[in-house]
Amino acid sequence: MLIGYARVSTVEQNLDMQVDALNKAGCEKIFSDVASGAKTERKQLQDALRHIRKGDVLVVWKLDRLGRSLKHLIQIVSDLDDKGIGFKSLQENIDTTTNGGKLIFHIFGALAEFEREIIRERTKAGLAAARSRGKLGGRPRKMDESKIEMAQALYDKKSIPIKEICERLGISKGTFYRYIKC
Numbered sequence: 001m002l003i004g005y006a007r008v009s010t011v012e013q014n015l016d017m018q019v020d021a022l023n024k025a026g027c028e029k030i031f032s033d034v035a036s037g038a039k040t041e042r043k044q045l046q047d048a049l050r051h052i053r054k055g056d057v058l059v060v061w062k063l064d065r066l067g068r069s070l071k072h073l074i075q076i077v078s079d080l081d082d083k084g085i086g087f088k089s090l091q092e093n094i095d096t097t098t099n100g101g102k103l104i105f106h107i108f109g110a111l112a113e114f115e116r117e118i119i120r121e122r123t124k125a126g127l128a129a130a131r132s133r134g135k136l137g138g139r140p141r142k143m144d145e146s147k148i149e150m151a152q153a154l155y156d157k158k159s160i161p162i163k164e165i166c167e168r169l170g171i172s173k174g175t176f177y178r179y180i181k182c
Contacts (some may be wrong), residue, residue, distance in 0.1 A: 001056045002088075004030035005048050005067045018061040021090055027059050049076075057086035057097060070112040075106055142175045151180050 002083050004022030006015050015032050022030050035041070042143035045066075052058055058080060060066045066089075067073025077087045077096060086097035087105075095101040127137060143151070147169055154165045 001029075001053070002027045002059050003048055003052050004059045005045060005057055005066060006030060006032040006061060007042065007045070008032075008034055009036050010034070018065065021061050022059055023089055025059055025088075049080075052080075052085055054084035057088050057095075059090065061089075063089045063094070064089040069106060071116070073179045074105070074109045074112055078109075142171055143169070143179050147171075148179050151176060155180055155182070 002025065004019070004025070006018035006022060008015055008018075011034055014122075015034075019030055019032065029051070031044040031051070033042045033044040048058065058066075059060030066119060067076055080087050081096060081102075086095070088095045088097070088101075091120075094104050096105055130137070151165055151169055151171075154160050154168075155162070162176060163174060168174055
């Protein structure tokens with residue numbers, strides 16, 4: 001059985017073209033979402049994945065309609081394959097029920113892993129270069145030594161409420177308690 005899945009990102013976009021293509025491809029049931037691809041929560045996709053059975057094929061109009069990223073797409077297709085479910089993308093002409101389609105998907109997976117490793121290496125190299133120039137990562141500190149001393153002195157006087165000290169120094173109560181010995 002062919003099960004279709006269609007998705008558009010916004011309400012202004014129209015599902016008709018995708019649904020027509022899925023019907024033409026022979027899909028017996030079609031699930032559709034109106035949700036950004038970046039969103040994890042896509043109710044109709046979850047319903048389609050629960051509905052589909054071993055021997056079925058999940059069909060999409062285009063690869064980017066299914067996954068949030070290449071990594072996510074590969075994960076979904078791998079999960080389908082583990083359950084004995086095929087995957088087909090109409091625009092890219094990929095069909096994992098064939099050996100050629102499986103090969104293409106394995107190549108995509110290898111490329112995605114390669115890309116992740118390159119990004120990881122670049123990040124490490126960039127952080128090391130910044131550290132060698134004396135730069136530290138993370139957020140800048142809200143309070144320098146003079147502000148800490150001033151806040152401690154105001155607190156020790158016990159005449160000014162903490163809320164007012166925080167307002168004067170432009171800090172939150174959380175920041176105050178992080179730096180001041182009470």
